[in-house]
Amino acid sequence: MNEATFRQQFQRWIAAEQPTFETGKGAFLEDECLHLFSTLALTAGLTIYRSKRSADTFKDGSKAVTKQTALGYTGLSRDNLRQQFGNGYAKYIEFLRTHNYLQVYEFYDKEGLISTGDDLFGVAPVKRNYSYKAKGHKKANTGSYIGKNSSSSEQGMPKHYRLHNDHALPTENGSFDVLYSVEMGPKYSHKAHRYYTKLKDQTLARRAGFPKHRQVLAEYVDTLVRNVDFEDMEAWLRTTTDQMQDMPPVWSLYYVDLLRQGIIQYENLSCGFGHRLHTPLTNIATELRRFFKVDGSPVASLDIRCSQFVLASYLFEYPEQCYQLLTADGDMPTATVSYVLDTLHAAYNADPKIRQYCHDVRTQDLYAHTAAELGLSDRGTGKNLWFGAFFSMPGEFEHTKQKLRPLYGTLLDVTSALNGPGEGDTEKRNLMPMMLQRLEQQLIIEGVAARLLDAGIGPFATIHDSIHTNATSVDAVISALQATYTDAGLPVPTFKVETEDEQGAFIKQLIEPAAALVAVQASIEVIVANP
DNA sequence: AGCTGCGTAATGCGTTTAAC
DNA sequence: GTTAAACGCATTACGCAGCT
Numbered sequence: 001m002n003e004a005t006f007r008q009q010f011q012r013w014i015a016a017e018q019p020t021f022e023t024g025k026g027a028f029l030e031d032e033c034l035h036l037f038s039t040l041a042l043t044a045g046l047t048i049y050r051s052k053r054s055a056d057t058f059k060d061g062s063k064a065v066t067k068q069t070a071l072g073y074t075g076l077s078r079d080n081l082r083q084q085f086g087n088g089y090a091k092y093i094e095f096l097r098t099h100n101y102l103q104v105y106e107f108y109d110k111e112g113l114i115s116t117g118d119d120l121f122g123v124a125p126v127k128r129n130y131s132y133k134a135k136g137h138k139k140a141n142t143g144s145y146i147g148k149n150s151s152s153s154e155q156g157m158p159k160h161y162r163l164h165n166d167h168a169l170p171t172e173n174g175s176f177d178v179l180y181s182v183e184m185g186p187k188y189s190h191k192a193h194r195y196y197t198k199l200k201d202q203t204l205a206r207r208a209g210f211p212k213h214r215q216v217l218a219e220y221v222d223t224l225v226r227n228v229d230f231e232d233m234e235a236w237l238r239t240t241t242d243q244m245q246d247m248p249p250v251w252s253l254y255y256v257d258l259l260r261q262g263i264i265q266y267e268n269l270s271c272g273f274g275h276r277l278h279t280p281l282t283n284i285a286t287e288l289r290r291f292f293k294v295d296g297s298p299v300a301s302l303d304i305r306c307s308q309f310v311l312a313s314y315l316f317e318y319p320e321q322c323y324q325l326l327t328a329d330g331d332m333p334t335a336t337v338s339y340v341l342d343t344l345h346a347a348y349n350a351d352p353k354i355r356q357y358c359h360d361v362r363t364q365d366l367y368a369h370t371a372a373e374l375g376l377s378d379r380g381t382g383k384n385l386w387f388g389a390f391f392s393m394p395g396e397f398e399h400t401k402q403k404l405r406p407l408y409g410t411l412l413d414v415t416s417a418l419n420g421p422g423e424g425d426t427e428k429r430n431l432m433p434m435m436l437q438r439l440e441q442q443l444i445i446e447g448v449a450a451r452l453l454d455a456g457i458g459p460f461a462t463i464h465d466s467i468h469t470n471a472t473s474v475d476a477v478i479s480a481l482q483a484t485y486t487d488a489g490l491p492v493p494t495f496k497v498e499t500e501d502e503q504g505a506f507i508k509q510l511i512e513p514a515a516a517l518v519a520v521q522a523s524i525e526v527i528v529a530n531p
Numbered sequence: 532a533g534c535t536g537c538g539t540a541a542t543g544c545g546t547t548t549a550a551c
Numbered sequence: 552g553t554t555a556a557a558c559g560c561a562t563t564a565c566g567c568a569g570c571t
Binding site for chain 2 (some may be wrong): 273276279308388433434437
Binding site for chain 3 (some may be wrong): 544547
């Protein structure tokens with residue numbers, strides 16, 4: 001690598017591309033670019049570029065200059081890059097790439113998309129270094145000690161050569177002694193492989209502490225995130241007009257690919273509060289979820305309508321049945337469960353409007369119904385209204401609760417009291433969300449998912465109150481859902497089944513066991529009334 | 532209400548450096 | 552030689568985003 005060549009290429013690039021830098025032309029940033037490249041080269045070659053600190057070891061014991069972060073092996077990743085140089089330097093990546101100093105890989109490799117799912121963690125990632133879009137304009141404020149070797153007592157570059165000052169002067173022979181060619185593939189693969197082996201062991205060890213079927217659900221998620229239809233997803237991201245919030249399409253693709261590679265991996269197989277199971281699939285944007293294929297076939301999902309509020313109606317109306325479910329795992333004091341259920345059931349008996357709520361929430365779309373009754377603009381507003389009011393304590397969302405009082409009476413006063421602190425206490429108890437989430441998970445994971453696993457159905461994924469699976473398993477999921485609720489002595493809730501045909505069109509189907517039941521009862525009454 | 536993620540800024544601590 | 556500033560790196564906090 002010759003410095004003169006580098007400078008020449010950079011100046012040509014500036015002239016041809018006319019990149020807009022903070023300085024307008026960016027000419028005097030040339031040295032910064034050179035310095036960036038030097039450090040990239042050093043990082044890639046693991047050449048010591050820091051002073052004595054380079055002998056440091058990281059907490060994980062690695063002695064490399066580069067290190068592992070939450071985003072995986074980040075020798076040249078945007079994280080390290082930004083930390084080292086600030087966002088402003090990312091723009092030079094394009095120059096380095098166009099002149100083949102750096103290789104920037106595509107977002108995903110078509111050949112590597114298909115995973116058998118045999119190995120939970122798949123092949124160690126080889127592809128690194130995604131194209132980078134600068135987001136900020138911050139100038140670098142940190143630098144490195146150039147030209148000083150490890151354990152050397154000789155003078156390094158003086159401090160004023162650091163990035164925020166004039167720097168990057170050539171050495172006597174006219175070229176930077178710190179420039180090396182960048183070869184990224186094998187080394188990164190090796191490091192990454194080591195890292196993911198370790199991560200795999202840690203993850204499996206952690207999983208072993210959870211119930212078997214939750215472990216299996218986690219393994220299913222491993223399979224699903226490695227079976228993404230990237231081509232369809234990219235096509236969809238390119239054509240869709242309404243971007244998901246501010247998230248650029250390219251980031252979605254990048255993020256999903258990170259999941260596929262195992263670079264981003266997180267899971268909470270049972271959160272302490274509500275025993276919910278959190279995986280990347282529960283958090284991914286809803287619209288992207290359908291690209292996570294179970295076996296390459298169209299996806300399907302089963303979603304309980306207004307699940308939490310339907311469950312709330314069960315707490316009011318079916319205390320014995322709920323008691324069984326809530327005390328099944330022994331995680332909650334039975335006295336607390338009894339207290340909540342007794343309180344709610346007493347209110348249910350006392351207030352006909354609470355009984356009206358229990359009827360409404362099971363027979364119609366609560367959010368839309370409320371929106372219509374209160375003259376709100378749309379269903380979403382009704383939903384936000386309920387979520388705010390239902391999980392609040394006394395003194396919060398009072399205006400909302402006031403609006404709902406004519407419809408459902410003392411309902412929200414009762415739930416608010418249970419969410420607020422107990423007598424002589426100041427801590428919020430949040431008993432409603434806790435009970436609802438635990439009830440929900442007892443039914444969905446310990447109930448529906450466990451049944452499906454026993455029946456050998458899979459893979460599928462639970463997303464708190466819905467099931468993500470393939471079209472051929474839909475009937476089994478419906479059966480398991482109905483059996484679970486029936487066996488628990490609870491009414492089967494209304495749920496939506498969403499499937500996708502071969503052309504990619506969506507078919508939504510609403511299944512209303514409760515409404516059917518009401519209709520049957522009504523007809524019985526009619527028959528009785530007209531003998 | 533809970534759980535995640537990312538991005539940024541601030542902070543803490545031990546070390547290194549520049550300036551006196 | 553001493554001292555104050557600067558630095559590397561880890562951690563933390565916060566606000567935004569997403570999901571149910």
